[in-house]
Amino acid sequence: KAGVTQTPRYLIKTRGQQVTLSCSPISGHRSVSWYQQTPGQGLQFLFEYFSETQRNKGNFPGRFSGRQFSNSRSEMNVSTLELGDSALYLCASSFRTENTEAFFGQGTRLTVV
């Protein structure tokens, strides 16, 4: 069974640009969550989607947005990039939203210069 796939693995962008990250969940999983990890920080929750609906949202500015498609694949978009957006962005999928393990992808390392 294939794991969670995130693309691209690495990305370098310039301040002010926008970026789209992609996540393909484990087959059969309908919940996808996104997290940001920066040096010295834990995993900061961005948002969670289940069956194309945003179920939960973290405390990030509106520049961060996401969506989920009917095949459960998800994309995350960050507009007007800032230097502080440089981080490892992680996607996790789970079968459902409650009382179940979430499985993570390898992450996308975003560097904003």
Add this chain to the structure above:
Amino acid sequence: DQQVKQNSPSLSVQEGRISILNCDYTNSMFDYFLWYKKYPAEGPTFLISISSIKDKNEDGRFTVFLNKSAKHLSLHIVPSQPGDSAVYFCAAKGGFQKLVFGTGTRLLVSP
């Protein structure tokens, strides 16, 4: 507001001994708890979980203990191996709410 706390940023243990990683939480609505292991530049790997209806769950060398009255859980690794060296994250969830992570504890197991 840090709802899940891992107060020890690092822990050093000798190979073969027990590693005990601790986690405290404040939200009494949390009813499902997980531990993840993470290597640099990789996504976290799920290790073990426990529901609030239990106080112990075991999987091979890994055992998680939950003390609901103290809002405390711990992960025991016995025996510890050098390959266990990584950052360990505790996470908690309540119903349909988001999974909340602690800041992690870096475990170093020396030969």
